[in-house]
Amino acid sequence: MDTRAAAAAVDHRPLSERAALNKEALKQSFLDNLFHTQGKFPALASKSDYYLALAYAVRERLLQRWISTAAEYMQKGARTVSYLSAEFLMGPHLGNNLINLGIYDEAKQAMTELGLNFDELLAQEEEPGLGNGGLGRLAACFIDSMATLEIPSLGYGIRYEFGIFHQSIVDGWQVEKTDKWLRYGNPWELQRPEWAVQVKLGGYTEHRSEEDGTLTVRWIPSRLVSGVPYDTPILGYRNNTANTLRLWSAQAPESFDFEVFNRGDYYGAVMQKMSSENLSKVLYPNDEHEGGKELRLEQQYFFVSCSLQDMIRIMQGQRLPLEHFHEKFAVQLNDTHPAIAVAELMRLLVDEHKMPWNRAWQVTCKTFAYTNHTLMPEALERWPLPLFKKVLPRHLEIIFEINARFLDEVRRRYPGDSARVARLSLIDESGPRYVRMAHLACVGSHAINGVAELHTELLKSDVLRDFYELWPNKFSNKTNGVTPRRWMVLANPRLTRLVSDSIGEDWIKHLDQLQKLEPLAESADFRSHWREIKRANKRALAEVIARRCNVAVDPDSMFDVQVKRIHEYKRQHLAALHIIALYLQLKAQPNLELAPRTFIFGGKAAPGYRMAKLMIKLITGIGDVVNRDPMVRDRLKVVFLPNFSVTNGQRIYPAADLSEQISTAGKEASGTGNMKFQMNGALTIGTMDGANIEIREVVGADNFFLFGLTTPQVYALQAQGYRPHDWYEQDPQLREVIDMIRDGYFSRGDASLFRPLVDSLLWHDPYFLFADFRSYVECQQRVGETWVDTERWTRMSILNSARSGKFSSDRSIRDYTKDIWHAPSVPVELLTEHHVRA
Ligand code: F55
Structure with missing residues (x-):
């Protein structure tokens, strides 16, 4: 950007004129803020300065709404939640505020015309x-x-x-x-x-x-x-x-x-x-x-x-x-x-x-x-x-x-x-x-x-x-529920465009309308568009993975994703056992036809939770072995994406094929990641736990991969005296998997590293991994068979998204309002600056 040209463009009109919701006005206040708020000119400005200048430009456009809202509530003496x-x-606020104001594309265009990379500016926000x-x-x-x-x-x-x-x-x-x-x-x-x-x-x-x-x-x-x-x-x-x-x-x-x-x-x-x-x-x-x-x-x-x-x-x-x-x-x-x-x-x-x-x-x-x-x-x-x-x-x-x-x-x-x-x-x-x-x-x-x-x-x-x-x-x-504004419109612009082009934009406020996509699951053309979008989202995530994990992953492989806090009850280690079982299968039958899969994990462990930290080490240890083994021939990849956050989630959910929701039945209160995956067209492999049950109910049993004990079965097993070691002894594959961890195969020969984890499973297994192992592995086998039927998978993906209306947080809030809060809506009329001053 040229400094002189930018300086000449600063204007001095009152705020109300400058706060208009169009591209030119946006450019104008961006430049104003760069000078008057950041005190910078282009030759000196950092990316962060540009981000802040844009953020302040957007803030000016919020303030009128904010003031009008406060005034309206005060005048009406409105009941408040x-x-x-x-x-x-x-x-991050910037992208979301642009979406909600309805000026995302204008802002992008404005920045582009000023010679700036809009996505890079958005990425500046902490x-x-x-x-x-x-x-x-x-x-x-x-x-x-x-x-x-x-x-x-x-x-x-x-x-x-x-x-x-x-x-x-x-x-x-x-x-x-x-x-x-x-x-x-x-x-x-x-x-x-x-x-x-x-x-x-x-x-x-x-x-x-x-x-x-x-x-x-x-x-x-x-x-x-x-x-x-x-x-x-x-x-x-x-x-x-x-x-x-x-x-x-x-x-x-x-x-x-x-x-x-x-x-x-x-x-x-x-x-x-x-x-x-x-x-x-x-x-x-x-x-x-x-x-x-x-x-x-x-x-x-x-x-x-x-x-x-x-x-x-x-x-x-x-x-x-x-x-x-x-x-x-x-x-x-x-x-x-x-x-x-x-x-x-x-x-x-x-x-x-x-x-x-x-x-x-x-x-x-x-x-x-x-x-x-x-x-x-x-x-x-x-x-x-x-x-x-x-x-x-x-x-x-x-x-x-x-x-x-x-x-x-x-x-x-x-x-x-x-x-x-x-x-x-x-x-x-x-x-x-x-x-x-x-x-x-x-x-x-x-x-x-x-x-x-x-x-x-x-x-x-x-x-x-x-x-x-x-x-x-x-x-x-x-x-x-979760908000479709952040988790679809902002996180998945490609899908948003396809959906809006097909059924209009109403779904963004009334997510049930996604139902209108159902018939389109039968259109080969629509399915092909749907796949292209998923593929583009996967390529973008693959680039992030290459940068952060230094692992090359194939966007055409199945992206099998588990992102959430690391916890024994959420059972990331059950997924780990399955990956090892697959790996052993490939070692035993090197020419096995196996559709390529990329296992993606992310999530933070509480700093004092030693077992959770050991679970991370196990996953990364498996990745170190599997990703490098020439015999695997890229059919399996395992990555742990560091620092799972809202920002990273926005890149991950839209790129997932399979959503892992594998907590012990009766332990996960609801889960909400499960809903973000579903909206974005991932299929779920899951237990009868939390909101998984309701997801399965709306998508239909045929469009959901169910496995594992139910809550009453878990209670019954608990009551009769659960002995995980017996399950270990009776399942040769499980035995081989556990022995391999115990003997240091994933810890460079160190047979003591994963001892606490292995012993806990063998002798206590408070979250019933061993009891669910066989059912999980068999279910994953069905997932693999379904995946190779591309058209069928795509149909299921479309139906999952089309039937996710229930899981909009708008529905949750309507429920709270109706049964608990009894707080009526209060629409807001915009005040002009003149009104505010009067
Ligand atoms: C944070 C601090 C403390 Cl002291 C205790 C709990 C937490 C916390 O983060 N809990 C939490 O996230 N619970 C989750 O709430 C979600 C929203 O209802 C549920 O979907 C999820 O099942 C539940 O684990």
Whole structure:
């Protein structure tokens, strides 16, 4: 780009004219921002400067929508959904905002005409990885759908300075690096210091009888932290709605009473200030419960308190009495991480706003609804009582009071059933005492839901059975979904074009319309287009693999993909056993006709989860052997793509032929990756677990590769005494596979490396790999036979996509709105700058 020409082009018209949604206006504001925001000219500008200039140009176009939306909601006094989540795994904003504004092609053209590589600019954005996996990504899909459905909503969470770690693979092992996503600034957020709030922590309580006979409680904290909100606009798809994601950052408070709290200990006070800023420093990288970490509890309380105080501020700004809190706000708890909200709202209403307990309790129960995301008993959050009391002394008293009243009700309902009382109690007293966060969430909510049909049934019959017996009407299912805007339109532009050319564009907002593709599965011409697109997506992914893994993979081979967090229950090692079985087959019969396959793995292991890290090492170890063995003749390739993220997912799902969803039945609450694969035309090999069951139901048994034990069969095997070693002895192929790992074939002769993994399987196998092995291998055989019938495979692929309508997060959100939130849509009329100023 020429500097002089660019400088001459900067214009000085008012924002409203410049913020038009067309190519020329976009170019104009891009150049303006390069000069006036970045302070750069082309000779000096980096790719990052160009990205930021474009991002600011797009932001100007968001602000009008954002302001109009806020004004509309305020004027209407709209009922608002508050989605409380410790994680929002948003993925990059620029491409998505361009799609939702409807100016993606214009922006691309504008950049191209300025001589810039648009895709390269998009790639500059560091994605905000403020989540671990499915739970955080679900929150992101949900706020996208709420904006698209014009539902007034606020996402509340934590602005972690460091998101999920960056994963690289060194010598086959996972290595973690910190995620400095804010390094070059974040153009999508606006700091709102004027709405900062104070959060108390620690200390003790004082109970006083006043002269008028009332009892007042004072919480004297040992620390104060200030929460500063950062707002990010969340656009609806081609409407005027821009909702808000409000993330809280912890800062040392402006004024802190050193005299009272620190008695002359200046150094200690400064240290305390520093430590208070640690609160929002880093996302805990565990996708199950973080046992007994004080800072984690503080994080949870911090963002919950900030968010509830913010809602109270909003009510007061609209002069609404707090008795109506539940009418103004429907608050959804994304798992138990924000469950302390139940006690905090009680504290705010009773202690700070002097509402009588019973009234406050009614308001609280009508406000909250709780979504559970796990069936793993060890993942249910509980906090040791001493730790809880140290951080939140007043909340512990409130929880005791809630518990006393609740257990009175239980005793009335079930006289003499003290075992039930102990099971239902908010306090686990079976050993050292704990606060049970799921119980707090259940008691303080009017609605409780699971995230897939099977999951909800298992909650009712198992994990939350006593609560279901007590309050059956609180329970309902809300099957998860994903947003087709990010996961199809943005991630798979080729498929989007073909689909829109065939059935129009309505499907993007009404995914059920993909049904109209069904008859086209019978058109040879359409099938051939469909294959060309998949092939192009695979070539693009193959290039990424070549760059990142240094392995050449054939785009004409079957791309067999498993991407998700690494976990024993998700059974990446079952897939590994199958690959070894295939490899042994090729070694035994070198001329075996085997359709070439590329096995692609991706996912992060929690840094402290040793078995998961060993599973990564096993996969990379298999790749090292198989990819190099001349006898394989490129019929098998195994790659582990480092740093699976939203950005990488956008390249992977559109390129997959086969989606691996192979968790032990009854363990995966829902899964959402399974839906992203299906939409993009991958076939699924899967167990009867989570949403797999519903995917199979909509695509039909003929279009789904099912294997493995069902949940009742798993339970029965467990009950009769499962002995994995017997299964090992009775299956020669399984024996050969396991022996090979044990003897060091995939660890350069080191027979000790995989010992913990092999021994765990042989003697415990808590996730029933051996019991499912034979069924999995046979099912994979059927997959291979189907694959070689190209036309048949393509038909199945088209039908999978055509029948994925149910798994749009728009459907999930409609379900929540209808049954739980009752928050009507509020369409937004765009204000002009003139209106805003008037
Ligand atoms: C993160 C932190 C903690 Cl402390 C506990 C759990 C997690 C987490 O990431 N959980 C998670 O992702 N759960 C998943 O939720 C998805 C959305 O509902 C489900 O699809 C998936 O089955 C479930 O494992």
